[in-house]
Amino acid sequence: MSTALLEFDRISAGYDRATILENLSLTVHEGESLALLGRNGVGKTTLISTIMGATVMRGGAVRWRGADLARVAPHRRAGLGIGWVAQERWIFPSLTVKENLLTTARGGAWTLDRIHQLFPRIKEREHNLGNQLSGGEQQMLAIARALMLDPKLLLLDEPLEGLAPVIVDELVSAITAMCATGDMTVILVEQHAHVALGLTKKAVVMDRGRIVFEGDSAGLLDDDGQLERLIGLG
Numbered sequence: 001m002s003t004a005l006l007e008f009d010r011i012s013a014g015y016d017r018a019t020i021l022e023n024l025s026l027t028v029h030e031g032e033s034l035a036l037l038g039r040n041g042v043g044k045t046t047l048i049s050t051i052m053g054a055t056v057m058r059g060g061a062v063r064w065r066g067a068d069l070a071r072v073a074p075h076r077r078a079g080l081g082i083g084w085v086a087q088e089r090w091i092f093p094s095l096t097v098k099e100n101l102l103t104t105a106r107g108g109a110w111t112l113d114r115i116h117q118l119f120p121r122i123k124e125r126e127h128n129l130g131n132q133l134s135g136g137e138q139q140m141l142a143i144a145r146a147l148m149l150d151p152k153l154l155l156l157d158e159p160l161e162g163l164a165p166v167i168v169d170e171l172v173s174a175i176t177a178m179c180a181t182g183d184m185t186v187i188l189v190e191q192h193a194h195v196a197l198g199l200t201k202k203a204v205v206m207d208r209g210r211i212v213f214e215g216d217s218a219g220l221l222d223d224d225g226q227l228e229r230l231i232g233l234g
């Protein structure tokens with residue numbers, strides 16, 4: 001069994017007025033690729049945000065390599081090696097593509113050259129400003145910027161949402177390559193369940209703040225009945 005990188009231990013968490021996650025436990029191992037699935041509003045983004053300290057914890061613990069994350073201020077969590085690509089993308093509009101990338105560079109395994117191999121469009125747009133990019137290019141830049149942190153864990157929150165099919169294909173190729181490195185753990189939140197299951201080894205399905213399925217992605221992909229029951233997709 002590989003080492004536990006991240007553990008949710010019976011957590012309850014949410015926002016000021018609402019508790020969304022209820023007594024949820026999940027262990028994520030080093031090098032694992034995990035699809036986090038579920039219908040709209042079941043708490044997927046809330047779970048990801050809880051890793052980064054952006055929710056209110058009401059019980060339980062989140063542990064990073066066995067140590068309680070509550071002891072690490074939210075703004076220091078990226079420094080542990082956690083790359084977060086939120087749905088909002090948070091591109092700096094008045095910085096160039098290259099400058100956006102250099103804001104997070106830590107001199108690790110993900111160099112600009114390696115980023116350019118993964119996303120040739122990023123190289124082509126190197127001198128464009130953040131606000132001169134298409135939605136797909138912004139998404140690539142947001143992922144590339146998280147990689148420049150040299151993360152041990154990469155959190156991708158609906159990276160394919162609203163993008164043209166040609167861009168989706170490019171991102172799927174890039175995510176496949178990222179998952180294949182084996183030294184980075186990837187958690188992929190996705191509405192496109194079939195795509196996410198094809199990209200990952202393990203799948204977790206949530207419903208109303210709880211985990212209702214944990215198993216192999218390939219097995220779930222082949223089981224239309226189970227997919228229909230869990231997510232409404234056969």
Ligand SMILES: Nc1ncnc2c1ncn2[C@@H]1O[C@H](COP(=O)(O)OP(=O)(O)OP(=O)(O)O)[C@@H](O)[C@H]1O
Pocket residue numbers: 015016018020038039040041042043044045046047
């Ligand atoms: N900042 C917030 N304050 C209060 N409630 C919130 C906040 N963000 C989300 N919620 C609520 O928490 C619940 C879970 O939302 P969340 O975004 O985690 O779901 P999700 O599974 O990621 O859904 P989606 O696929 O639509 O993004 C929803 O009922 C949502 O309305």
